[in-house]
């Protein structure tokens with residue numbers, strides 16, 4: 001096991017079988033060593049900086065029926081909402097005044113927001129706040145749509161692969177295809193986005209072997225951002241009676257990803273804070289270097305119920321920012337409100353678009 005950790009630290013690579021061996025056989029002593037090596041690696045590229053992003057949940061309509069998610073179209077117990085362009089800009093304005101320089105626009109897959117509308121939103125944000133980075137997290141779109149959004153000023157895109165195992169993926173995502181998910185990620189990367197993927201830990205029927213596949217896929221994709229969070233049940237979904245994913249297993253995965261992809265930007269997810277009180281700060285101490293601050297208006301926040309417990313977290317963004325910074329400072333970290341690009345990243349605006 002110690003040799004495996006050494007190899008992971010020195011070469012930033014393990015085979016799928018080695019990852020499986022590590023996941024199933026790691027003991028407390030080796031886990032401590034893994035966390036130490038992961039922390040060292042994060043410090044090497046980011047020192048003690050933690051980047052803050054402003055999250056705007058602009059629509060909870062979704063055409064999909066992912067079995068774990070409270071926004072699935074078949075959930076009739078959710079009050080649906082959409083923010084107008086002006087409301088989105090107001091959220092950006094609040095965040096900008098707090099010092100935030102990255103906005104993450106997230107929603108269900110909502111066809112009401114056409115390509116043209118998403119382009120206008122991106123342009124208006126970039127016109128009004130030229131020094132910010134803009135991330136979209138709006139699901140699967142055509143390559144042309146991704147191109148148009150990039151051209152309009154979107155810099156980053158988050159699209160988790162959710163599970164690298166085709167059977168598990170397709171069982172959890174009726175009418176969606178694993179191929180298309182991977183194709184979208186390939187397209188995002190080739191267009192020149194800082195792209196992010198990731199997966200859910202503790203999904204029903206997920207084995208260590210499947211997690212090893214998830215980790216290997218992330219290494220292969222070699223993206224700039226990786227989001228990994230535990231599964232949290234949502235009362236109005238088919239998985240309502242399943243148990244939450246383990247925070248410890250999530251931390252293990254975060255540490256392994258930090259070593260597989262040393263420079264990648266990794267958020268300490270809200271789901272981690274929901275399954276364990278100290279989950280997010282432990283995430284930061286071990287591997288993560290990004291915190292998402294929710295800028296959505298209170299009425300929207302309450303309706304964006306992707307999993308149970310999400311809304312019991314601190315309410316106002318300003319309070320949340322201050323208390324999070326305090327906690328980080330106590331642990332020796334400093335908040336960084338800048339754009340926080342992937343190291344040495346340069347946006348390529350000379351991308352040749354498919355006609």
Ligand code: SAM
Pocket residue numbers: 068069070071106107108109137138139140158159160162199200229230231232233234271306307
């Ligand atoms: N619709 C877009 C998409 O699916 O990419 C973005 C919004 S979706 C709510 C964002 C992420 O929430 C998903 O990628 C999924 O991993 C996560 N999520 C949804 N339900 C969850 C649950 N019950 N537990 C943990 N994570 C969940």
Ligand code: SF4
Pocket residue numbers: 062063064065066069070071072073107108109139
């Ligand atoms: Fe829709 Fe995303 Fe939820 Fe799936 S995870 S139901 S695509 S919001």
